[in-house]
């Protein structure tokens with residue numbers, strides 16, 4: 266059988282984007298996904314939401330899919346406000362200060378997966394294998410041989426592992442992981458708010474962890490509340506009123522009284538960094554390479570940036586050598602993305618450590634940091650540009 270160009274393992278947001286990107290470059294692609302995706306349902310929003318940065322909106326636009334995202338559901342946010350439990354002066358970023366109408370959109374994981382999935386199904390250059398799982402991966406000098414649970418086997422010039430934080434591809438390659446369990450869970454839910462959220466993404470740092478309110482329609486927010494495991498478990502078990510009472514107190518009533526309008530769920534918070542993003546002719550992308558603390562809403566954004574950077578690497582390689590999958594260019598991609606993702610993961614971890622702490626010295630330090638950050642406009646704009654992906 267003629268070898269494929271690229272096999273992508275994992276059809277989450279990152280794997281679907283990578284498959285689509287490679288196919289649109291004229292490459293022959295196979296995509297393997299373990300589960301049929303849950304179709305997006307308007308009446309029951311997915312609790313897992315993404316604060317999609319502007320550069321990643323551009324990626325989705327480049328596939329011609331942004332109108333389909335907007336037709337389902339996405340809410341723009343024009344500002345971000347960061348404050349803590351001790352100091353009164355918040356740090357506020359406004360899209361207007363960057364000359365933009367907004368800083369990004371809040372959208373459901375299921376919306377993006379659904380839109381990307383439909384596009385992959387329509388794409389003639391993609392052979393879809395779902396439900397199926399990778400069970401073996403062997404490298405030869407010029408190819409990767411992939412075996413699936415169904416018995417199907419392929420050879421490809423490049424394999425992409427985008428199979429999430431518990432990546433099987435990473436394990437099959439024996440790539441080690443630098444892991445840190447934060448002993449926290451992210452509690453997610455939708456709440457209605459008494460006061461208008463002003464299309465602002467709010468983040469309050471508490472000594473137990475950050476609490477985010479992300480605007481999701483009229484007087485409605487998606488919350489991501491990082492809490493120590495036992496506290497998260499306790500709050501998942503309490504009645505809706507007791508939950509909202511605790512939430513209002515943790516958020517200092519900033520948006521008035523809240524009311525729970527969905528189920529609640531929680532996900533464990535860990536940093537997991539693969540020791541490398543490339544081995545032979547296999548790349549790791551997205552959570553398979555780097556799962557980070559969700560405090561800056563950058564988890565998915567980093568993974569989609571891996572995809573945009575890979576498109577650039579394919580383009581440069583083709584211009585220089587005539588081969589989009591030129592090995593030195595892929596190695597350069599891996600080095601650059603590895604250092605950017607590691608710096609980001611450690612920065613989120615350190616921010617969490619400094620801000621989610623009741624130590625007096627750290628409390629003074631963060632008070633100064635918020636005050637200084639808000640007054641020094643170039644610094645503030647640089648932070649806002651990073652978060653918005655500009």
Ligand SMILES: Cc1cc2nc3c(=O)[nH]c(=O)nc-3n(C[C@H](O)[C@H](O)[C@H](O)COP(=O)(O)OP(=O)(O)OC[C@H]3O[C@@H](n4cnc5c(N)ncnc54)[C@H](O)[C@@H]3O)c2cc1C
Pocket residue numbers: 274275276277278279280297298299300312313314315316374397398399427428429430432433434451453489530531532550551552553559562563564565566568
């Ligand atoms: C409840 C929850 C809430 C979250 N909230 C936020 C948030 O607010 N902000 C944020 O930035 N991030 C958040 N995250 C993290 C974010 O969802 C991830 O960063 C993002 O989904 C990573 O995308 P991915 O495509 O790399 O991996 P995934 O979305 O994990 O996709 C991996 C895919 O690979 C498939 N797969 C796995 N194993 C195999 C195999 N052996 N063979 C074939 N296919 C396989 C899986 O079925 C899955 O479809 C949250 C995560 C969870 C679980």
